[in-house]
Amino acid sequence: MKTSTPERIREYTNRGFWGHDTLHGLLANCARSRAEQLAVADQPNKADLCGIPPRRLNFRELQHFSGRLASELLDQGIAPGDRLLVQLPNISELVALYYACSRIGAIISPIPVQYGRHELQQFAATLKPAAVITLADFRGDDLAARAVAALGDTPVWTLGETICTGDPDATFDEARLAAHQDAHPADANDIVTICWTSGTTGTPKGVPRSHNMWIAIARNTMEAGDYREGETLLAPFPLINMAAIGGFLFPSVLTGSSLVLHHPMDPPLYLKQLQDEGVTFTIAPPALLNQLAHQPALWEMGDFSALRAFGSGSVPLSPAMIETVEGDYGKAIINFYGSNEGISLFSTPVTAPGAEYRAALFPRLGVPGMPWQGQAHASTVTRVIDPDTGREITEPGQAGELCISGPAVFDGYLGHDGEGVFTDDGLFRTGDLVEIAGEPPNYYRIVGRCKDIINRGGMKISPSDLDTVLEGHPDLAEAAVCAYPDPMLGEKICACVVPAAGAKAPTLESLAAWLLERGVAKFKLPERIEVLDALPRNPVGKVVRGDLQQLITED
Template sequence: MRLHPQERIDEFVAAGWWRDDPAWTWDALFRERVTERVDATAVVDPANREALLGTPPRRLSWTELDAEIDRFAGVLHRAGVGVDDVVGTQLANTVELVVAYLACVRLGAIVSPFPMQYREHELSTLAPVAGLRAFVTVSRFGDRSPAAEASSVGGFEVLTLDGPARFDTTPLPAPKRHPSDVVTLCWTSGTEATPKGVPRCANGWNVIGEGCAAAPALTADDVILSPFPLVNMAGFGGVLVPWLLTGATLVQHHPFDLPTFLGQIAHERVTYTLAPPALLTGMLRAPGLLDSADLSSLRVIGSGSAPLSGRLIREWRDRFGIEVTNFFGSNEGVPLISDQHTVPDPDARAAFFPWFGGPGLSWPNPTSAGVRTRLVDMGSGAEITAPGTPGELRVAGPTIFSGYWRGSAADPFDEQGFYRSGDVFEIAPEDPTMLRYVDRARDLVVRGGTNISPAEIEALLLAHPAVADAAVVGYPDDVLGERVAAVVVPSSGVPSPTLDELVAALRAEKIASYKLPERLEIVDALPRNPVGKILKRDLRERLRG
């Protein structure tokens, strides 16, 4: 199934951004790695697997993984799964998740991953939209039975994959697949509304994966630790595709547990992993935590999904020799990467992204090739060319998807064919070759008619030693429309900060007075969706209450 128009595929192939080559499909890439790597370790289970699933952790070589993929592909084939059928999956980051994904790919089916946190409500809402033929999950996950939950929804066959794939002698078909065929159907994170279906092809994913592999300079000798649920852009573009492209070792982790995470880094000699800014900050602030941790193998940490601070990047580099790469992306294909190669200064790397697609600009990261971007004023629709003026980022090119699945949302493209991201950026006044993230358009606080970027204030708050995590949202005001509220998780072992203390720290940074928080809420944890993004709608509702 090809959703991109043929003329667009031909254009991207002719330009060298995409490939008209069956060897560029995921199954072909995997088979190539099997030939190259043979008995090298391909994938490793979470160390705490037995507590979650009741079975011991496993390690599979590339050859062993290939055999399990064949066996489970046979199970799926016997269940009637074939080319372009949509197979839902609800699996933790384990060996079986990789088996299920690549078994679907081997049959020419479309993988539609669901986060483990989803229950009957989400499945019954999204399964009809996806048109699921089958659903792969586990019998047990902690104290839950995801298989029983899925079975209660009905409308598709439920298959369990709790350990080694069952032996099946059914001869497998050999479908002819093109890298422009749909390979995944992911779901938007749903921070503001019902998730939308985002279909993507291997060609589109591989362009992003090449850039995500280039930023930490991954090779077959690397060991990648994957702590984010492998269900969206961070998992596929940031982990699975770089693994397929390089033949590195993939170490799985789920759900997040800090002692297990640090233990895996030491035991598996992990060289690259991912972590959100709040976790990177919390690890540095926890008394004595990193003094006893063995991080000597770790070279690079990828981060994103929330503002980073230059102080944070600098401390990881100076204390441990570990670089932090700043990623900004979306399931739809927005691809911005600020790494140590292109942006060596930590303050600039935290604040700015190389302007992929900027007029007359070129960048060494391969993902930037073919990307076109424009900033558009959200009121007038005029194109922005002057630094310091916020506007919506709109993107076109080989990383961008073809449109939402079966009309599950309105047309996301503008009159020029650019994807309307809903993300607000500005051309950096300090360096007009860079873009500075302002915020999600819907998250901007409008105080007395003036736009305030929560992301800017959040980055400054996270630098305060008493703040472990922070979100900034607007709350209603009869006079100004909205005022600024800070919602803060305090650091452990120190008194909770007061509003006066935080305002004083922000004033010391010389920010404009109208941006200062006028309300402080202390919470134990910020509400997040299944892939870790803060649910600001919940915070706004709490403040309205």
């Protein structure tokens, strides 16, 4: 399956941004040159999570294991172009499945373990999978039974029962697999994954991506994080989307690095793995980094001398956190902004030395006259447009929709007619509102989603800006704002808060006073407060503002 046109393939190949490497080909290179080096390591509590003992595989063993899984898929009748819906946590079997599917030309479509029957039916209706691969037990939840109940006639294969049984070193018919690969040679422009949008603004949509698209986004990530040969990478986010696939899976074989797995997020275990595995680079949720910055004793409990940098993102970061982690702990912070569709922006100590800038601003990649260097800037085009008229916005401080193109960007959603997805000249319309910012104005500031903006009597308010300020309240563990209807103004603002352990939730009056003290404009002040046990989040940790708004509207 290919989605890129011959013209697009020719352009990016001629410019050197696309090539001929495939995911399984990169693994084979590592198996030849780094056979005995650790390739993937399971989290030590894997058996408690899913009843399968943890594994530590070197590149030679991972190459063999992926070949064995590929052979099993062929035995089950999987053919090139078939789609497999895979619902697994971060375990070595999932890593091996990516390589196995790549080897036989099948397409892997990973989904979060949190998703239930409704979401499975949504995905399957669009994907039309040949089979589902999952677990009978993940933390006491029978994922296989759920899939059987949801999908009826679609085969459901259980890890350890239907496929991937026994010893990963067991022999298989290598000659048969080699013959299959000779008969069906892989192309770097073949689709290798179909991931899914997070669904914060509607039904999740399938995002087909080729080997070349993933390698392009991986190279951007590696450039931002200054990845080095033979590193040790700790991947705590699920291997289902851009952050983990583009940030860890592909880079691990592009740089010959060891991939250490973690999932779901368990801060004490995460910190222990950082120390015990000698991790050199990882990504961490902003909340965990904030906790480490606020509690030096927690940091001092471990030996993190091998670590050189943290990646983070998904929400604006705290400048104070960056100053503490970099100034006191000596670890660089890289702010990533990306998506399954191929958005690939980043703010680093080089491009944004000041903490205030790096916390919330991203270089305007691909815009003429910018001071940036490197492949990401050379290969990317970004533009801001008025979401209603399509007019390009070049003035600072005016919100518009971010549009982007480049070798990391996808070709279109699975089963979608493409209407409204791209500009007339081919830039992806991200749906994210940004404004040109900085002195000089060489940066973008993310101000929200096109559908997130709160319209209070004609005044447009970005909820993410208020979220960032509220995160600094000492009595709150979590906070987010959303709109609620008002007959006079159209919409007003509700602050949804989760008190910190042992703290009492602020009153609306005290919260407003606290916001005013921090320079928040009066028209942005919440006019309602709701105290919750937790904020609704999607499987990658983003607040689902639509669910929040529905909750408080029903109340």
